[in-house]
Amino acid sequence: xxxxxxxxxxxxxxxxxxxxxxxxxxxxxxxxxxxxxxxxxxxxxxxxxxxxxxxxxxxxxxxxxxxxxxxxxxxxxxxxxxxxxxxxxxxxxxxxxxxxxxxxxxxxxxxxxxxxxxxxxxxxxxxxxxxxxxxxxxxxxxxxxxxxxxxxxxxxxxxxxxxxxxxxxxxxxxxxxxxxxxxxxxxxxxxxxxxxxxxxxxxxxxxxxxxxxxxxxxxxxxxxxxxxxxxxxxxxxxxxxxxxxxxxxxxxxxxxxxxxxxxxxxxxxxxxxxxxxxxxxxxxxxxxxxxxxxxxxxxxxxxxxxxxxxxxxxxxxxxxxxxxxxxxxxxxxxxxxxxxxxxxxxxxxxxxxxxxxxxxxxxxxxxxxxxxxxxxxxxxxxxxxxxxxxxxxxxxxxxxxxxxxxxxxxxxxxxxxxxxxxxxxxxxxxxxxxxxxxxxxxxxxxxxxxxxxxxxxxxxxxxxxxxxxxxxxxxxxxxxxx
Ligand code: AMP
Numbered sequence: 403x404x405x406x407x408x409x410x411x412x413x414x415x416x417x418x419x420x421x422x423x424x425x426x427x428x429x430x431x432x433x434x435x436x437x438x439x440x441x442x443x444x445x446x447x448x449x450x451x452x453x454x455x456x457x458x459x460x461x462x463x464x465x466x467x468x469x470x471x472x473x474x475x476x477x478x479x480x481x482x483x484x485x486x487x488x489x490x491x492x493x494x495x496x497x498x499x500x501x502x503x504x505x506x507x508x509x510x511x512x513x514x515x516x517x518x519x520x521x522x523x524x525x526x527x528x529x530x531x532x533x534x535x536x537x538x539x540x541x542x543x544x545x546x547x548x549x550x551x552x553x554x555x556x557x558x559x560x561x562x563x564x565x566x567x568x569x570x571x572x573x574x575x576x577x578x579x580x581x582x583x584x585x586x587x588x589x590x591x592x593x594x595x596x597x598x599x600x601x602x603x604x605x606x607x608x609x610x611x612x613x614x615x616x617x618x619x620x621x622x623x624x625x626x627x628x629x630x631x632x633x634x635x636x637x638x639x640x641x642x643x644x645x646x647x648x649x650x651x652x653x654x655x656x657x658x659x660x661x662x663x664x665x666x667x668x669x670x671x672x673x674x675x676x677x678x679x680x681x682x683x684x685x686x687x688x689x690x691x692x693x694x695x696x697x698x699x700x701x702x703x704x705x706x707x708x709x710x711x712x713x714x715x716x717x718x719x720x721x722x723x724x725x726x727x728x729x730x731x732x733x734x735x736x737x738x739x740x741x742x743x744x745x746x747x748x749x750x751x752x753x754x755x756x757x758x759x760x761x762x763x764x765x766x767x768x769x770x771x772x773x774x775x776x777x778x779x780x781x782x783x784x785x786x787x788x789x790x791x792x793x794x795x796x797x798x799x800x801x802x803x804x805x806x807x808x809x810x811x812x813x814x815x816x817x818x819x820x821x822x823x824x825x826x827x828x829x830x831x832x833x834x835x836x837x838x839x840x841x842x843x844x845x846x847x848x849x850x851x852x853x854x855x856x857x858x859x860x861x862x863x864x865x866x867x868x869x870x871x872x873x874x875x876x877x878x879x880x881x882x883x884x
Pocket of ligand 1: 444445446468469473474475
């Protein structure tokens with residue numbers, strides 16, 4: 403059981419003046435409130451407070467919420483409640499028609515969403531399945547054949563099943579498009595339109611997205627009928643619990659700085675972002691070479707390899723996971739304290755998605771960006787979107803000096819006041835234990851007491867090399883380059 407994370411008495415006014423709620427006030431059936439209590443949830447998150455009632459009232463919903471806000475339960479709980487009257491233990495597939503279809507952009511997110519459905523449906527005789535590509539289609543066919551009420555799928559594999567006629571969508575009543583903006587980025591919109599064309603026209607639709615670029619708005623307009631719009635974080639704003647830190651650093655010193663930060667901060671779990679798959683491979687290999695245990699996760703790796711890498715990371719066996727944007731989408735890693743942007747993304751929305759991996763479920767997190775001079779433009783884009791300048795920290799002297807170019811240091815006035823070798827988060831807002839601000843992303847009252855696990859040294863493959871050698875001296879050919 404997950405420990406209770408947002409213990410607070412129900413029905414108290416929150417910091418924003420809104421009324422706090424307990425799950426009981428949402429009129430959920432006992433089978434669901436029991437399952438939720440088993441998870442240690444004591445009160446609904448803002449997206450759940452706002453999303454559950456309209457979904458129960460059969461309204462279409464457009465949700466502007468990041469992963470990490472509790473949005474999965476926000477749609478899974480009311481959908482399970484709507485399915486419950488027809489839940490049954492019959493062995494006949496005909497008694498388990500497919501009624502809920504959830505589309506997600508990535509396999510990992512699909513697996514996590516389906517697991518959530520199973521968790522919340524533990525006291526109900528309802529069946530769910532997940533289908534995604536990269537794995538044998540046979541077992542999926544068998545499972546679908548036996549009848550499931552809830553299917554979570556990635557669009558490509560769903561179309562495979564439709565072509566093979568192993569799936570009947572004619573009884574679908576509820577459609578959820580999760581992370582619609584990412585579906586768009588990944589080029590899934592044509593696939594989604596193909597799927598929409600074979601769904602029964604009369605159904606309830608829910609669309610969730612962290613950002614709302616124009617094309618997602620158009621999709622929402624076509625898909626949703628008089629939707630209730632739910633927004634729990636300011637549009638395009640990252641979770642408030644995340645502290646940002648920027649290290650201006652020459653390209654050729656990035657890797658040494660990364661290793662230095664991992665070691666000096668005692669990072670035991672850090673997700674490191676690069677843009678390209680090949681750079682993820684290379685960086686993970688180079689880190690291993692530097693004595694830092696690391697694995698990569700990206701879409702060229704088999705599903706089994708991705709799942710294994712994620713599992714090893716979650717269990718703390720591998721402290722560093724190097725990821726591309728697409729692979730990391732939807733990863734739910736509880737209490738992930740650090741995200742490092744080894745390279746900045748080319749679109750500021752991706753920055754929001756990346757840092758959305760940390761600062762989740764009310765726990766503080768830190769997003770550190772290593773920014774080379776050629777990436778300053780992307781940093782400006784991010785800052786423009788966030789409407790603020792992100793705090794700078796300076797790398798240790800030996801790292802700031804590139805043998806290949808001029809000193810890449812920001813003006814003295816911009817440097818952080820903290821010690822360069824061990825920067826501390828500039829600002830980690832603590833939620834008030836007596837108030838709850840419903841305008842903010844999920845930020846449980848108990849979070850102030852939570853802390854990251856104590857720092858521990860990163861596992862080394864070989865004896866620790868002197869810091870000076872790490873920071874100053876490596877041969878140029880070992881440095882990352884694009
Ligand atoms: P999601 O945004 O759906 O990915 O959820 C993020 C995390 O929040 C998951 O680990 C959930 O288990 C957790 N969570 C969801 N609802 C609640 C709640 N009401 N109280 C505490 N944790 C929750």
